[in-house]
Structures are given as C-alpha cells and as structure tokens.
Amino acid sequence: MAYQxxxxxxxxxxxxxxxxxxxxxxVTGTSLVFGLALGLALALLRLSSRRTFAWPAGLVIxxxxxxxxxxxxxxFFFALPLLVGIEMTAFMAAVVTFSIQSAAxxxxxxxxxxVSIERGQWDGARAIGMNHGQALRRxxxxxxxxxxxxxxxxxxxxxxxxxxxxxTISYADLLFAANEIAQKTFRPLETFxxxxxxYFVVIFAFSLVARQFERRLAVSGESTVR
Amino acid sequence: MKWxxxxxxxxxDALLAGAAGTLRIFAICLVLGLSLGLVVGxxxxxxxxxxxxxxxxxxxxxxNTPVLVQILWFxxxxxxxxxxxxxxxxxxxxxxxLNSAAFSAEIYRAxxQSIDRGQWDGARALGMRWAQAMRRxxxxxxxxxxxxALTNRAIEIFKMTTLASAVAYVxxxxxxxxxxxxxxxxxxAYTAVAVIFLVFLWPLVQFTxxxxxxxxxxx
Numbered sequence: 001m002a003y004q005x006x007x008x009x010x011x012x013x014x015x016x017x018x019x020x021x022x023x024x025x026x027v028t029g030t031s032l033v034f035g036l037a038l039g040l041a042l043a044l045l046r047l048s049s050r051r052t053f054a055w056p057a058g059l060v061i062x063x064x065x066x067x068x069x070x071x072x073x074x075x076f077f078f079a080l081p082l083l084v085g086i087e088m089t090a091f092m093a094a095v096v097t098f099s100i101q102s103a104a105x106x107x108x109x110x111x112x113x114x115v116s117i118e119r120g121q122w123d124g125a126r127a128i129g130m131n132h133g134q135a136l137r138r139x140x141x142x143x144x145x146x147x148x149x150x151x152x153x154x155x156x157x158x159x160x161x162x163x164x165x166x167x168t169i170s171y172a173d174l175l176f177a178a179n180e181i182a183q184k185t186f187r188p189l190e191t192f193x194x195x196x197x198x199y200f201v202v203i204f205a206f207s208l209v210a211r212q213f214e215r216r217l218a219v220s221g222e223s224t225v226r
Numbered sequence: 227m228k229w230x231x232x233x234x235x236x237x238x239d240a241l242l243a244g245a246a247g248t249l250r251i252f253a254i255c256l257v258l259g260l261s262l263g264l265v266v267g268x269x270x271x272x273x274x275x276x277x278x279x280x281x282x283x284x285x286x287x288x289x290n291t292p293v294l295v296q297i298l299w300f301x302x303x304x305x306x307x308x309x310x311x312x313x314x315x316x317x318x319x320x321x322x323x324l325n326s327a328a329f330s331a332e333i334y335r336a337x338x339q340s341i342d343r344g345q346w347d348g349a350r351a352l353g354m355r356w357a358q359a360m361r362r363x364x365x366x367x368x369x370x371x372x373x374x375a376l377t378n379r380a381i382e383i384f385k386m387t388t389l390a391s392a393v394a395y396v397x398x399x400x401x402x403x404x405x406x407x408x409x410x411x412x413x414x415a416y417t418a419v420a421v422i423f424l425v426f427l428w429p430l431v432q433f434t435x436x437x438x439x440x441x442x443x444x445x
Contacts, residue, residue: 003306003307062428062431063424065431066381066423066424066427066428066431067385067420067423067424067427068384068385068386068387068388068399068423069385070388070389070391070399071388071399071402071416071419071420071423072420074399074402074403074416074419075416075417075420078406078412078416079412079413079415079416079417082412082413083413157290160292161291161292161293162292164292164294164295165294165389167294167392168294168391168392175292175294175295175298178298179298179302182302182303188302188303188306189302189303189304189306189307191303192295192298192299192302192303193299193303195295196291196295196296196299199290199291199292199295200287200290200291203290203291203292204286204290207289207290
C-alpha cells in the first residue's frame with residue numbers, strides 16, 4: 001500500500017510555521033549579537049599577558065567548546081534558576097546558553113584573526129603614539145575582522161542549526177511548531193518534511209552568501225582564519 | 227542553596243547505563259559516519275556526474291539542515307513510509323551518522339585534493355589504476371593531513387549523541403533528566419552530566435590540539 005501524501009493539513013497551519021521560523025530567527029539573532037560581543041571580550045582576555053585574566057577566559061572557552069550544547073541548555077534552564085533564585089523563560093535560557101556557547105567559538109576566531117596580524121602593525125601604531133587599546137581598535141581589529149568574516153558566517157550558520165535545541169525546552173521555534181502540527185494533524189511525514197525544507201532553504205541561502213564572501217576575499221588575496 | 231550530590235551518587239547505576247548508551251551510539255555513528263563519509267567524499271571528488279551529483283546533493287542537504295530535525299524526521303516521519311517501527315536508537319543513529327557523513331565527506335575531499343597531482347601521475351606511470359593509486363598512494367598521505375579534522379568530527383559526534391535524548395534513547399543526558407525529575411535535584415544531576423562529558427571529551431580535545439600542532443610543524 002503506497003502512502004497517500006497530503007500537504008493540505010500542513011498548509012492550513014502555515015502561520016504557525018511562519019511564527020516558528022520568526023522565533024528561530026529571533027533566538028539566532030539575539031544570541032549572535034551577544035555572542036560576538038562576549039566572544040571579543042573573551043578573546044582579548046585570553047590574549048592578555050596577565051594570567052589572572054588569560055586563565056579563566058581560557059577555561060570558559062574550553063568548557064563551553066567541549067561540553068554538548070544540549071547539556072548546557074538543560075543546565076541553564078533547569079539548574080541555574082534554582083541556583084540563583086530567578087525565573088528563567090525558555091527564550092532567556094536559550095539566549096544565555098547560545099550566547100556563551102557561540103562566544104566560546106567566536107573567541108577563538110577573534111584570537112586567530114588578531115594573532116594573524118603581523119607584529120609590525122602593532123609596532124607602527126605604537127611608533128605614532130597610540131596606546132594598546134587604540135592600536136587594537138584602529139589598526140589591528142579592522143584588518144583582522146576582514147579575515148574572520150568567512151569563519152564568522154560559518155559559525156552563525158552553526159548557531160542557527162543549534163537553536164533547534166530550544167524545541168526540547170518547549171520554546172515555540174520552527175521545530176517545536178512542526179512537532180505540534182504533526183501531533184495535531186497526524187501528518188508527521190508531511191510536517192517534518194516541510195520543516196526540514198524550510199530550514200534547508202534558509203540555511204542554504206546563508207551558506208551560499210558565506211561562500212561568495214569567501215571567494216571574493218580569496219580573489220582579493222586576503223588570507224582568512226578558521 | 228546547598229549542593230548535595232548524595233542523590234546523584236545513589237543513582238550511579240542509572241548514570242552508568244546512560245554512559246553505556248552514549249558510548250554505544252557514539253561507536254555506531256563514528257563507524258557509519260566516517261565510512262559512509264569516505265564514499266560520499268570520493269563522490270564529491272569524482273568526475274562522473276552520476277557519482278558527483280548525488281554525493282553533492284547529499285552533502286548540501288545534510289550540512290544545511292539541523293541534525294535534530296533529521297533525527298525527528300527519521301523517528302516520526304520515516305515510519306509512515308515503512309512497514310515497521312523505528313527505534314529511538316535507529317532514528318538517532320541514522321540522523322547523526324548521515325549528518326556526520328556529509329561533514330566528513332568534505333574533510334576527505336579536501337584532504338584528497340590537497341595531495342599533489344604529481345603523486346597521481348607517478349602512480350599512473352607505475353601502471354596503477356585509479357582505485358589502486360587512490361588506495362595505495364593518495365589516501366595514506368591524505369589521511370595524515372585529515373587526522374585533526376576527523377578527530378574534531380569525532381568530538382562533534384560525541385556531543386551530538388545527547389540529541390538522542392529527544393527521542394528518549396537511554397544515554398547520559400536522558401538519565402540525567404530522569405534522575406533530576408525523580409529526586410528534584412536538577413542542579414546536581416545536570417552538573418554531574420556536564421562533568422561526565424567533560425571527563426570524556428577533555429582528553430580528546432587536548433589530543434586534537436597536539437595533532438594540529440604536530441601537523442603544522444611537519445608541513
């Protein structure tokens with residue numbers, strides 16, 4: 001007996017899926033902003049010559065790169081609120097987890113980019129009277145960031161895929177919406193297929209843009225960092 | 227708030243069962259993912275369209291969709307097309323293995339591409355066929371360069387196994403959930419799970435750093 005495909009129940013729930021996609025993008029965007037800022041801070045701390053700064057930053061980076069993101073999410077959602085006595089929504093837990101987690105990865109990209117800039121740039125900046133912070137902000141970072149763009153974009157794509165984990169703590173992202181619709185309509189095949197295709201279209205589009213960037217940087221002779 | 231790990235230690239059996247489940251699915255996905263990835267990677271490198279195109283479509287699809295979506299698709303959607311049920315272990319292994327195959331395929335392809343054309347020409351000059359040259363000359367050299375990336379993939383696979391808890395497969399995180407809900411001790415239960423993962427993965431991560439450094443020095 002061949003399976004009778006029927007997409008009408010899924011299409012009838014299109015607004016739910018659209019809201020889910022919107023929530024996925026919301027978690028991704030928010031975590032990306034916090035992740036980048038925190039990642040830069042972690043990178044600078046790790047590069048610091050003072051061990052009291054470098055060592056804890058290195059530990060945070062390693063722990064969050066080494067443990068599974070789903071374990072981190074459960075910890076921040078179920079354990080942290082009890083520990084510090086605050087209320088934590090699924091959205092908050094997701095943003096906190098994915099911000100710190102992606103910051104740990106972004107930090108290594110920032111560090112690779114900053115280290116890849118030759119010493120002469122620092123010396124030159126010092127020679128015209130800039131202090132460390134000025135040299136970093138005006139001379140080194142602008143050059144380093146260009147090399148980091150492909151790695152950043154790849155990381156952002158990974159982040160978007162990771163956000164599906166929030167469905168396990170009942171935040172209404174695209175995957176959670178799909179699960180709801182599948183249970184309501186008894187059409188899991190059609191619903192999950194459509195959800196997978198939506199993810200594919202959005203993420204593949206981002207990937208193509210990232211590859212275009214990488215190619216253009218390669219053409220201009222710019223080296224990139226991983 | 228006082229930390230109290232006694233209720234976690236009282237459930238050591240449950241955690242051990244979880245660790246066994248984690249290691250089992252990790253082993254399955256590691257073997258399936260890396261070996262299927264080699265086939266797909268060869269396809270990505272092939273010049274014949276009937277090998278190249280399916281391999282490329284496979285890689286693009288599995289790299290550009292979230293692995294949790296893949297697992298849930300295999301668990302909830304695929305059985306509609308099949309005359310039999312899919313177990314949580316099967317669904318999670320399928321999702322994680324195929325996803326890892328797509329990622330490792332690109333590692334294999336890049337590794338093979340990095341080998342100098344002269345090596346191919348030399349093998350041909352000695353009368354080797356394509357498959358012989360690949361097996362005896364190119365792959366052994368490429369594998370060395372791919373080792374850090376492949377070890378990284380193995381670490382990613384280990385971390386991905388936690389997603390199997392979403393379909394209630396018995397692994398470490400699933401057992402952590404169970405312990406937390408039975409003993410009302412989420413702080414200790416989830417901290418214990420995180421620490422166990424650190425214990426497993428920390429040495430592996432440090433090992434990849436050593437591999438990367440050694441490769442950089444050799445090349």
